[in-house]
Amino acid sequence: MKEYLLVALALLGVLILGGLSLVVPRLRRRPEPPLPETEVDTRAEEDLAGPPVEAVESEFSTGILVEPPVVEAPPLEVPEPTAGRLVRLRSRLSRSQNALGKGLLGLLSRDHLDEDTWEEIEDALITADVGVDSTREIVDRLRERTRVLGTRSATELRALLAAELVNALDPSLDRSLKTTPREGGPAVLLVVGVNGAGKTTTCGKIARVLIADGHSVTLGAADTFRAAAADQLQTWGGRVGAETIRGPEGADPASVAFDAVRRGIEAGTDTVLIDTAGRLQNKIGLMDELGKVKRVVEKHGPIDETLLILDATTGQNGLEQARVFTEVVNVTGVVLSKLDGTAKGGIVIAVQRKLGIPVKLVGLGEGADDLAPFDPAQFVDALLGTEPLARDA
Incomplete structure (x- = not known):
C-alpha cells in the first residue's frame, strides 16, 4: 500500500514541475507597458550598449574643475597732451x-x-x-x-x-582744428590724401590728438577697398576708446561715411573723423567718388574740416596733389607726415605760400604720439637749432 502511495506522490510532483516549466517562460515574455509619448525608448540601446563605463582619469588630472581664464580687455591708453x-x-x-x-x-x-x-x-x-x-x-x-x-x-x-x-609761414593763418560740436551734431572731419602718404596711420594719430585735448571721437572707416585699412583704423581707435564704424569690403564709401556721422549723432560724440581711401589726384573717377562722399556726408550738415595728408618727402609733387584735392573737396588744412629724417622742411613754406592752406599738424616719427600741432615760430627755431654761428661780433 505504501508503495502505491509513493508512486502517486512522485507522479503528482512530476505534473507540478511540468506545469511550472510552461508558465514561467510566459511570465518572462510578458510585454512591458508602453512608454508615454513624450519619452524616447532607450532601453534597447541600453541593452546593446551595456553598462556605463567610467572614463579613465588622465594621469595629469588633478580632479579639480578649473574654470576657463577670464580675458580682460586691454587698458585704454592715455595720449600725451598736445600742448608743447x-x-x-x-x-x-x-x-x-x-x-x-x-x-x-x-x-x-x-x-x-x-x-x-x-x-x-x-x-x-x-x-x-x-x-x-x-x-x-x-x-x-x-x-x-x-x-x-x-x-x-x-x-x-x-x-x-x-x-x-x-x-x-604766415603766422596769421588759423591753424586750429574745427572740432567743436555744433548744435544737433558732432563736428565732422574728412581725411583725404594719395596712396602711401601714411593716411590711415595719421588718421589714427589725429584721433589721439583730439582725445588728448578732451574730445570724444567716432571713427569712420570709409576706405572700403582695403580690409586691412579698416582693421588698422579700428586698432587705433580701440587703444583710446574711440568707436569705429565700418562696412564690408567693397562697400560704398559714401554709405559708410554717412553711417559714421549718424552714429556720432546718436552717441553724442564731439567729433567724427572719416578716413577715406587713398587715391591719385589724376584719377578722375576716384576723385569724383571722393566728391560723392563729401556730398553724402553733408546731408547731415556741413563738413567742418577737410584735412589733406601730404607725405613731406614728396617735395614739390605734393603741391599738385594739394591743388587737385582742394578743387574737389575744398581742403581746409594740411597734415604733413614723415617730416623727420629725409624730408626737407621747406615744403611747409611752399604748401602755404602756393595754396594759402595752413599746415595744421606735422608728423615727426612713427610713435603713436609723434603728431604735433604746427607752430611756425617753434618749427623755425627747431630747424635752425640753437647752435651759434661760427663768428659773432
Whole structure:
C-alpha cells in the first residue's frame, strides 16, 4: 500500500514541475507597458550598449574643475597732451635742418656776404623745397634788412633769418582744428590724401590728438577697398576708446561715411573723423567718388574740416596733389607726415605760400604720439637749432 502511495506522490510532483516549466517562460515574455509619448525608448540601446563605463582619469588630472581664464580687455591708453608736443619732438624735427637750417646759417656766417653768397643762399632754400617764388621773396627781404640795419652779429643774422622764415609761414593763418560740436551734431572731419602718404596711420594719430585735448571721437572707416585699412583704423581707435564704424569690403564709401556721422549723432560724440581711401589726384573717377562722399556726408550738415595728408618727402609733387584735392573737396588744412629724417622742411613754406592752406599738424616719427600741432615760430627755431654761428661780433 505504501508503495502505491509513493508512486502517486512522485507522479503528482512530476505534473507540478511540468506545469511550472510552461508558465514561467510566459511570465518572462510578458510585454512591458508602453512608454508615454513624450519619452524616447532607450532601453534597447541600453541593452546593446551595456553598462556605463567610467572614463579613465588622465594621469595629469588633478580632479579639480578649473574654470576657463577670464580675458580682460586691454587698458585704454592715455595720449600725451598736445600742448608743447612740438617742443618735445624738437630733436626729431632738427634732423631735417641740414639743408634749410645749418646750410643757411653756414652761408650767413661768412665774413663777406657778396652776390655769390646770396645766390648760394637761394640755392639752399630751393633745394630745401621752399619753392622758387618764396625763395626769391625771402632772400630779397633778408638782403634788404641786413643792408639797412647793417647787421654783422651772428646772433642778429640768425634772428633775421628766423623772422623771415616765420613770416613766410604766415603766422596769421588759423591753424586750429574745427572740432567743436555744433548744435544737433558732432563736428565732422574728412581725411583725404594719395596712396602711401601714411593716411590711415595719421588718421589714427589725429584721433589721439583730439582725445588728448578732451574730445570724444567716432571713427569712420570709409576706405572700403582695403580690409586691412579698416582693421588698422579700428586698432587705433580701440587703444583710446574711440568707436569705429565700418562696412564690408567693397562697400560704398559714401554709405559708410554717412553711417559714421549718424552714429556720432546718436552717441553724442564731439567729433567724427572719416578716413577715406587713398587715391591719385589724376584719377578722375576716384576723385569724383571722393566728391560723392563729401556730398553724402553733408546731408547731415556741413563738413567742418577737410584735412589733406601730404607725405613731406614728396617735395614739390605734393603741391599738385594739394591743388587737385582742394578743387574737389575744398581742403581746409594740411597734415604733413614723415617730416623727420629725409624730408626737407621747406615744403611747409611752399604748401602755404602756393595754396594759402595752413599746415595744421606735422608728423615727426612713427610713435603713436609723434603728431604735433604746427607752430611756425617753434618749427623755425627747431630747424635752425640753437647752435651759434661760427663768428659773432
